[in-house]
Amino acid sequence: MAGERVVEALNRGLHDLLGRDPGTLLLGEDVLDPYGGAFRATKGLSTRFPDQVLSTPISENGIVGVANGLALAGHRVLVEVMFGDFLLLAFDQIVNFAAKSVSMYGRRVPLRTVVRCPVGGGRGYGPTHSQNPQKHLIGVPHLALAEMSAFHDPRHVLADLLDRGDPAVFFEDKILYTQPARGEGRIDQLWAAELPAGPLGPAVLTMGRPESTDCLIICPGGVADRAMRAGAELLLRHELETQIIVPSRLWPFDAKPVLDAAGRAAVVCVVEDGPAGGGWGAAVAHELHTALWGQLSRPVVTVAAEPEVIPAAPHLEETVRVGPAKIVTAVWEATR
Amino acid sequence: MTAPTLDDDLDSLLLIRHFEQRLLDLFAAGELNGTTHTCLGQEHVPVALSPLLAEDDFVLSNHRGHGHYLARYDDPAGLLAEIMGRRGGVCDGVGGSQHLFRDGYLSTGVQGESLPVGVGIALSLRRRKPGSVVVAYIGDGTWGEGAVYEALNMAALWRAPMIVVVEHNGIAQTTPTEAHLAGTIGGRCAGFGIRHRLVEGNDVTAIRAALAPAISLVRTSGEPLVVEFRTHRLGPHSKGDDTRSEQELEAARRADWYPRLAAAAPESFAAADGRQRDRVAAVVDDVRARPASEWRRQWPANE
Numbered sequence: 001m002a003g004e005r006v007v008e009a010l011n012r013g014l015h016d017l018l019g020r021d022p023g024t025l026l027l028g029e030d031v032l033d034p035y036g037g038a039f040r041a042t043k044g045l046s047t048r049f050p051d052q053v054l055s056t057p058i059s060e061n062g063i064v065g066v067a068n069g070l071a072l073a074g075h076r077v078l079v080e081v082m083f084g085d086f087l088l089l090a091f092d093q094i095v096n097f098a099a100k101s102v103s104m105y106g107r108r109v110p111l112r113t114v115v116r117c118p119v120g121g122g123r124g125y126g127p128t129h130s131q132n133p134q135k136h137l138i139g140v141p142h143l144a145l146a147e148m149s150a151f152h153d154p155r156h157v158l159a160d161l162l163d164r165g166d167p168a169v170f171f172e173d174k175i176l177y178t179q180p181a182r183g184e185g186r187i188d189q190l191w192a193a194e195l196p197a198g199p200l201g202p203a204v205l206t207m208g209r210p211e212s213t214d215c216l217i218i219c220p221g222g223v224a225d226r227a228m229r230a231g232a233e234l235l236l237r238h239e240l241e242t243q244i245i246v247p248s249r250l251w252p253f254d255a256k257p258v259l260d261a262a263g264r265a266a267v268v269c270v271v272e273d274g275p276a277g278g279g280w281g282a283a284v285a286h287e288l289h290t291a292l293w294g295q296l297s298r299p300v301v302t303v304a305a306e307p308e309v310i311p312a313a314p315h316l317e318e319t320v321r322v323g324p325a326k327i328v329t330a331v332w333e334a335t336r
Numbered sequence: 337m338t339a340p341t342l343d344d345d346l347d348s349l350l351l352i353r354h355f356e357q358r359l360l361d362l363f364a365a366g367e368l369n370g371t372t373h374t375c376l377g378q379e380h381v382p383v384a385l386s387p388l389l390a391e392d393d394f395v396l397s398n399h400r401g402h403g404h405y406l407a408r409y410d411d412p413a414g415l416l417a418e419i420m421g422r423r424g425g426v427c428d429g430v431g432g433s434q435h436l437f438r439d440g441y442l443s444t445g446v447q448g449e450s451l452p453v454g455v456g457i458a459l460s461l462r463r464r465k466p467g468s469v470v471v472a473y474i475g476d477g478t479w480g481e482g483a484v485y486e487a488l489n490m491a492a493l494w495r496a497p498m499i500v501v502v503e504h505n506g507i508a509q510t511t512p513t514e515a516h517l518a519g520t521i522g523g524r525c526a527g528f529g530i531r532h533r534l535v536e537g538n539d540v541t542a543i544r545a546a547l548a549p550a551i552s553l554v555r556t557s558g559e560p561l562v563v564e565f566r567t568h569r570l571g572p573h574s575k576g577d578d579t580r581s582e583q584e585l586e587a588a589r590r591a592d593w594y595p596r597l598a599a600a601a602p603e604s605f606a607a608a609d610g611r612q613r614d615r616v617a618a619v620v621d622d623v624r625a626r627p628a629s630e631w632r633r634q635w636p637a638n639e
Contacts, residue, residue, distance in 0.1 A: 054494075056490070057486070057489055057490060057493070059452075059486035059489065059490065061452065061482070061483055061486060062452040062455075062483060062486025062487055062489075062490060063452070063486075063490075064452070065449065065451070065452020065453050065455070065456065065483060065486075065487065066452050066453070066455045066456035066459065066487075066490060067456060068452070068453050068456060069452065069453035069454060069455060069456020069457040069458070069459070069460070070456040070457070070459060070460050071456070072442070072453065072456070072457060073394075073456070073457050073460035073461070073464070074460070075460060077456075092446060092449060092483070093449065093452065093453075096444075096446050096449060097444065097446070097449055097453060101437075101442075101444075103430070103633070104427070104430055104431050104435050105427045105430065105431050105435065105436070105437035105442075106425070106426075106427030106428030106429070106430040106431060106437075106629075106631065106632070107427070107428070107632065109437060
């Protein structure tokens with residue numbers, strides 16, 4: 001909707017999802033009104049759906065476990081974990097219970113648990129409240145991972161995650177909450193967004209002439225804004241034209257919609273805002289290398305955060321997080 | 337529910353006893369793969385409880401769960417086929433000994449994991465099938481896991497109709513209770529304001545009569561309950577890994593229900609014993625002759 005911020009779109013989506021099915025429940029810490037969650041994503045829900053919203057103790061593993069029990073009994077369950085860092089407290093229930101239960105009983109046991117969590121730095125919250133933990137959950141059989149973006153309506157993405165029958169984690173970049181929900185269309189003088197494969201497919205951001213792409217950047221929703229700034233810089237300083245692909249689904253990653261653009265670009269760059277090492281960027285790069293071997297003009301470039309904790313002070317935080325300059329440098333060096 | 341007779345109870349106890357003993361034999365003979373955890377000496381716990389449960393109640397079991405399963409479902413062939421990876425297994429051999437699932441029954445192999453899940457199932461039952469309960473079996477060793485306390489807290493806060501059954505057999509794998517548990521289980525329950533019942537001995541009829549009102553109260557009040565059975569593990573933790581002294585094992589054997597019931601009614605006991613031994617032998621022969629199980633993998637539509 002026009003003028004909406006991303007957190008408002010998310011909140012609207014949650015309202016829709018609880019409204020469409022009284023069996024859909026939401027659990028989390030401090031999610032009740034008037035507070036409505038640490039980032040206000042659950043505002044209004046407990047007032048409108050008092051029987052469907054449960055405020056919990058500080059027990060991440062426990063509440064994901066309760067969600068799993070409810071899901072096993074047939075409910076759709078959304079869990080808000082206050083910070084992505086705290087997902088690690090719920091690792092057992094996510095990996096050992098939710099994901100494994102889908103298939104370890106010899107037949108498919110649908111488990112509709114979706115854990116939402118704010119992730120990423122840029123807010124000065126320091127090392128235990130700023131992490132991007134996505135990579136720790138990549139490749140877990142029967143666990144879907146998705147990331148919020150300004151281009152995808154969270155309602156559609158969350159509805160899909162809730163309906164498919166596999167548990168899922170939905171990562172929400174904290175900076176994105178206060179950004180405009182853009183959807184499709186013109187973003188600024190340079191960029192326009194499209195969802196050519198529908199509301200769940202990757203968003204494609206172009207400078208208007210996708211056929212003349214020099215550089216293709218693939219990044220999750222939380223990094224898209226920094227990728228756009230890098231793209232503008234690459235055009236101004238190096239006259240390189242950039243296209244950006246923002247998948248909603250991080251894992252399992254579907255490479256098909258990006259192969260065509262990746263095969264034509266002079267440089268393909270995968271960006272993630274967490275440290276490298278068993279991460280999403282390397283996994284995506286490997287899929288592209290495998291699918292496009294012989295067609296790529298150079299190896300896929302990966303850009304990741306520095307291998308460090310995320311410091312609290314803003315000037316230090318910026319030395320670790322991925323910024324536009326790091327993307328520009330990586331792409332430019334690859335072309336030379 | 338029809339009330340079980342003494343003979344029914346004896347048959348159930350002996351079925352589990354012979355099933356578990358044959359499992360250890362089959363392992364020794366190299367016919368079983370992986371691992372198993374037998375409930376020898378603890379058979380009376382699920383045998384006493386099962387008739388108190390209704391079809392809509394949900395049972396959560398653990399690694400030592402064969403007795404829990406057999407006391408609820410008369411399906412030794414399905415369980416053995418699961419353990420042996422043969423056709424007709426409860427979960428087609430994917431889960432194996434400690435991962436079973438049927439409507440109203442689930443076991444899983446991570447300590448303490450089932451209790452938060454049990455709270456969730458109990459909350460759903462309260463909404464959709466009021467009067468139904470969750471029964472979650474855990475051991476004394478499980479009380480080392482933080483998930484237990486997160487779950488007890490939520491169960492008490494939200495009045496989740498859940499009964500936690502603790503099979504306190506005095507030993508967690510090889511670690512005696514006094515080396516892993518500070519205070520008492522009852523004291524820990526008191527901290528959450530959760531009712532705690534201690535059960536000693538293995539007289540199935542007496543145990544059932546004593547617990548029936550407490551379990552009914554969970555159905556009507558929604559208040560959770562912890563029932564702690566003081567029991568004995570006759571066999572090893574899994575197989576051949578018993579580090580206890582002969583003296584300790586002798587004490588466990590002295591407390592066993594098997595010689596007590598055999599002495600109480602020698603003729604009828606011997607008849608029942610032979611019947612169940614033969615039944616298990618027939619199940620072993622049947623399952624052993626079956627082809628390997630097939631895993632019907634179903635991937636998500638959009639993967």
